[in-house]
Each structure stands twice: as structure tokens, then as C-alpha cells.
Amino acid sequence: MQRRNRSFLVTSLAVLFLVAASLVPKIGQASENQDVEFEIIEFGNVSGYGKEMYAFIDTEAEWAEIWEKHTILHDPPPLYPKIDFSKFTVICAFMGRCSTTGYSISIERIWANEERIHVEITKSSPPKDFVVAYMLTYPYVFASLEKTDLDFVFNVTEEDGTIIEYFLPEFSTTMFTLTAFVALSVIIVILAHRVQKHQLRT
Numbered sequence: 001m002q003r004r005n006r007s008f009l010v011t012s013l014a015v016l017f018l019v020a021a022s023l024v025p026k027i028g029q030a031s032e033n034q035d036v037e038f039e040i041i042e043f044g045n046v047s048g049y050g051k052e053m054y055a056f057i058d059t060e061a062e063w064a065e066i067w068e069k070h071t072i073l074h075d076p077p078p079l080y081p082k083i084d085f086s087k088f089t090v091i092c093a094f095m096g097r098c099s100t101t102g103y104s105i106s107i108e109r110i111w112a113n114e115e116r117i118h119v120e121i122t123k124s125s126p127p128k129d130f131v132v133a134y135m136l137t138y139p140y141v142f143a144s145l146e147k148t149d150l151d152f153v154f155n156v157t158e159e160d161g162t163i164i165e166y167f168l169p170e171f172s173t174t175m176f177t178l179t180a181f182v183a184l185s186v187i188i189v190i191l192a193h194r195v196q197k198h199q200l201r202t
Helices: 003-021 062-070 172-202
Strands: 038-044 053-057 090-096 105-114 116-124 142-144 151-157 163-168
Touching: 053 105, 053 163, 062 090, 062 151, 090 105, 105 142, 116 142, 142 151
Parallel strands: 116 151
Antiparallel strands: 038 142, 053 090, 090 142, 105 116, 151 163
């Protein structure tokens, strides 16, 4: 009977491993990177977002909430652009507070592999000889692209050339798969142990 329980446990773990392995993205076998078409919705330097922030929007309710905070400095606030969220996703990039004019944030390129959508962002500061006005600015840019179920990563090039990656959501599909595999493995071990104890009692 113990051999049967051990066989059941080993078989169950093997099945779980095969399922998890099939779900984890094959990075080494990924197809070539493909450019993703996108359209700039709006950009400027006046926003209600005073801190750096990156987001992707999949519903009209989320879009309305983002837009309400974004336009809080406007009186009256303009209506948010209509987006068909059954077909498109909106990406938002806010640079945060800048001390003068001449700063900007832009989307240079969007591309995809089998695991994620990569959004290349560039933050720019005014050149040394550029005449600026000493006033607070809050650069931002919005863009739309075809709806996708892939996670997003924002590759942000800072003014000094440093590149920082922001993963959205931070808890990736790969991590979810591995966590689920570990949790299911623990459950199977516990169940097998309980079955064994019950059989010994009987």
C-alpha cells in the first residue's frame, strides 16, 4: 500500500511539472521581436500627476479615473478621449514634476515577444543653451495600441542615459505559474500523507 501511495505521489508531481513547464514561456525559443503599431493620443507638460508613473488601461472606468486626476489642474477639465476598450489598450507615461519648461517624455517604440509588450520611453531635459521659463511642468504622453493579454514592461531611458525597467504587473505570469506549481505540489504531499495515515489506522 505504501508503494502505491508513493507511486501516486511521484506520478502527480510529474504531471504537475509537465503542466508547469508547458506554461512557462520558452525564452530561448521565443520568436523574433515584432514591432507593435501605436497611436499617440495626447502629450503635453501640464498634468495632475506630480510623480513619475507608468500604467496601461484596459477599461473605460480606469481611463476615466486616470483622466480625472490628470486634468485636475484644468478649469473646466476637458472630456477624456473616447477609446474602444474592446479593441484597444491605452498606455500612460507621466514624467512627474519638473522645475522648468523644456522637459519632455516620449514613446519611441513598442515591440513584443512571446512574453511581454515592451514600451520604450525616453525622458529628455532641456539642452544647456536652451532658454527656459522657471515654472513647474508635468510632462506626459498617452498612446493606444491593439488590445493584448501580455504583460507590459516599460524601458525608460533617463536624461543621463540610464535605462530603468518597470514591469506591469510586477507579479508576472511566470511567477504565478511557478507559485501555483509549488502550492499544488504541497497540497498533493499533504493529501498523500493523510491518505497514508488513514490507511494505517484502518
